[in-house]
Amino acid sequence: xxxxKTYFEIPAKMKTWSYILMAVGILTFIIGFFxxxxxxxxxxxxxFWGTIMYNSIYFLLITNISMFWxxxxxxxxxxxxxxxxxxxxAISAAVPVFGxxxxxxxxxxxxxNLHIYEWTNMEEVHANAALAxxxxxxxxxFFTLWTVATIGLWILLGKRMRKLxxxxxxxxxxxxxxxSFIWRNTVSAAMFVAWFALTAGCVTPWFWQMSLNAHWYxxxxxxxxxxxxxxxxxxxxxxxxxxxKNKGYLELATQEHLHDLGKFLFAFSIFWTYIWFAQYMxxxxxxxxxxxxxxxHRVQGEYKGVFFxxxxxxxxxxxxxxxxxxxxxxxxxxxFMAMLLVFGHWLDFYQMIMGSISPEKITLSWLDFGILSxxxxxxxxxxxxxxxxxxxxxxxxxxxxxxxxxxx
Amino acid sequence: xxxxxxxxxxxxDEENLFPAVHAVRKAGYKIHDVYTPFxxxxxxxxxxxxxxxxxxxxxxxxxxxxxxALGCMTWIxxxxxxxxxxxxxxxxxxxxxxxxFELTVLFAAVGMVMTFCWLCQLAPFVxxxxxxxxxxxxxxVMAVExxxxxxxxxxxxxxxxxxxxxLEQQEAEAGWWWxxxxxxxxxxxxxxxxxx
Numbered sequence: 001x002x003x004x005k006t007y008f009e010i011p012a013k014m015k016t017w018s019y020i021l022m023a024v025g026i027l028t029f030i031i032g033f034f035x036x037x038x039x040x041x042x043x044x045x046x047x048f049w050g051t052i053m054y055n056s057i058y059f060l061l062i063t064n065i066s067m068f069w070x071x072x073x074x075x076x077x078x079x080x081x082x083x084x085x086x087x088x089x090a091i092s093a094a095v096p097v098f099g100x101x102x103x104x105x106x107x108x109x110x111x112x113n114l115h116i117y118e119w120t121n122m123e124e125v126h127a128n129a130a131l132a133x134x135x136x137x138x139x140x141x142f143f144t145l146w147t148v149a150t151i152g153l154w155i156l157l158g159k160r161m162r163k164l165x166x167x168x169x170x171x172x173x174x175x176x177x178x179x180s181f182i183w184r185n186t187v188s189a190a191m192f193v194a195w196f197a198l199t200a201g202c203v204t205p206w207f208w209q210m211s212l213n214a215h216w217y218x219x220x221x222x223x224x225x226x227x228x229x230x231x232x233x234x235x236x237x238x239x240x241x242x243x244x245k246n247k248g249y250l251e252l253a254t255q256e257h258l259h260d261l262g263k264f265l266f267a268f269s270i271f272w273t274y275i276w277f278a279q280y281m282x283x284x285x286x287x288x289x290x291x292x293x294x295x296x297h298r299v300q301g302e303y304k305g306v307f308f309x310x311x312x313x314x315x316x317x318x319x320x321x322x323x324x325x326x327x328x329x330x331x332x333x334x335x336f337m338a339m340l341l342v343f344g345h346w347l348d349f350y351q352m353i354m355g356s357i358s359p360e361k362i363t364l365s366w367l368d369f370g371i372l373s374x375x376x377x378x379x380x381x382x383x384x385x386x387x388x389x390x391x392x393x394x395x396x397x398x399x400x401x402x403x404x405x406x407x408x
Numbered sequence: 409x410x411x412x413x414x415x416x417x418x419x420x421d422e423e424n425l426f427p428a429v430h431a432v433r434k435a436g437y438k439i440h441d442v443y444t445p446f447x448x449x450x451x452x453x454x455x456x457x458x459x460x461x462x463x464x465x466x467x468x469x470x471x472x473x474x475x476x477a478l479g480c481m482t483w484i485x486x487x488x489x490x491x492x493x494x495x496x497x498x499x500x501x502x503x504x505x506x507x508x509f510e511l512t513v514l515f516a517a518v519g520m521v522m523t524f525c526w527l528c529q530l531a532p533f534v535x536x537x538x539x540x541x542x543x544x545x546x547x548x549v550m551a552v553e554x555x556x557x558x559x560x561x562x563x564x565x566x567x568x569x570x571x572x573x574x575l576e577q578q579e580a581e582a583g584w585w586w587x588x589x590x591x592x593x594x595x596x597x598x599x600x601x602x603x604x
Binding site: 277280281284285287323324325407 | 449450459463467494495496502503505506
């Protein structure tokens with residue numbers, strides 16, 4: 001294999017941009033902290049911490065999706081992705097960073113007397129029969145325990161997968177070693193997927209997001225959060241893939257791989273829409289006040305614009321633009337769509353979380369975009385750094401040939 | 409329909425088929441069709457076939473289904489026979505979505521099956537010539553059409569070193585015709601002249 005560019009070198013521009021983004025973000029954080037975070041107005045404080053919270057949750061989930069995606073492909077004995085396998089691996093290496101930020105922030109929020117989560121306010125819990133009834137589940141120690149366990153095991157099990165993958169760099173594997181390598185990969189991937197299924201089904205959606213409206217619940221909410229972060233995560237993988245291709249790396253990955261990533265983006269956008277609609281229509285049809293309280297201010301209040309823009313970006317655009325085969329094989333179009341979808345699902349997380357924290361007043365402002373730039377900078381910086389550490393192609397992976405001859 | 413002359417080359421491995429297809433096209437012969445026991449990735453590309461228009465047709469059928477469903481329901485529930493269900497507005501879009509979705513899928517699916525049959529000329533009693541009885545079993549069969557300008561002897565020689573396991577010359581119907589296999593059974597072509 002005549003590979004001239006085995007290792008990734010961070011281009012100077014990439015480094016500069018990640019520093020600029022982080023600098024803008026930190027500046028926004030400082031200004032926001034003094035103008036809003038220290039504000040005498042309780043609501044302003046909530047908005048400030050809520051903004052950082054939804055950004056950190058979003059970035060944690062979309063980077064963690066990379067590892068889930070890898071594990072799901074490993075369990076499915078997929079071979080086509082081996083040529084670009086190092087990208088999701090590098091992205092998932094950002095999980096410890098975002099996990100630490102999100103974990104500390106979430107735990108600080110439930111321990112503070114800010115009461116972003118209404119169930120942390122004990123006076124209200126005692127006065128309210130519904131909250132008192134849910135107190136066995138929605139309480140601070142339980143929340144803390146699950147948050148720490150969730151993020152901690154995501155980090156540990158992800159690290160295990162990445163470490164295992166290193167073996168594919170060392171030397172050619174004889175048949176027995178190859179079989180054992182695949183088997184150990186399968187076991188590790190199964191462990192991650194099992195833990196991910198449990199936590200992405202309850203901890204991230206129920207504790208972190210749905211309990212902002214502790215009176216309301218939806219059985220589709222876990223799926224909704226997962227689908228939204230999954231499309232965002234695929235968008236990030238696709239963007240890094242195209243970036244590396246542009247810089248002349250990954251010569252074994254071709255348009256066929258891009259086509260498959262495009263299919264993933266398209267298919268899961270439709271999946272997200274299905275979940276969105278299933279959640280919306282049942283509540284709309286039944287029209288029960290305790291259920292419609294989630295949608296009332298989103299559909300008819302100040303969030304109306306964001307709410308429908310969300311649907312246009314994440315459903316109408318992909319279905320119209322990504323449907324045809326030539327579109328999924330076009331680098332420019334897929335880049336545009338991946339960026340649009342990453343932004344779209346960021347907006348989705350915005351309305352999911354901020355729509356509950358500040359239902360009366362829409363809060364989208366310079367703060368949101370500044371914090372977004374902070375997290376985007378951290379992501380680019382961390383992923384770029386991780387990509388340099390290993391060979392970009394796992395050249396002795398038993399399934400590599402399947403990826404080279406991949407044809408859709 | 410016209411009878412035409414063919415040189416029929418059979419291969420027992422797709423690894424021989426692909427180079428042969430490339431060579432035949434490069435030499436400028438006209439490939440009538442290639443028959444294989446199973447779908448082969450990339451063969452359509454190697455044969456230089458244009459992309460099928462089946463998916464465009466599918467999209468049009470789908471859109472037809474969408475507009476039929478939405479149009480009908482909107483007309484019925486807003487102007488033809490407006491009624492109040494569950495206190496919802498007459499134009500209750502979310503309630504229309506599942507039916508619209510179903511009709512889109514139905515129109516697209518049925519339309520595409522029928523278009524596929526049309527494109528492949530598949531229908532009851534439509535008969536086509538079978539170049540080799542084993543073409544659906546274990547042989548990869550390439551039928552090369554002999555146009556007036558084709559030198560048939562040269563073409564036969566051309567196949568000698570291409571890994572062909574069976575080579576023959578046939579005169580057969582190029583298109584399709586109405587008929588019944590049980591009445592005019594002629595799977596083994598008696599007019600075929602075996603070469604190899």
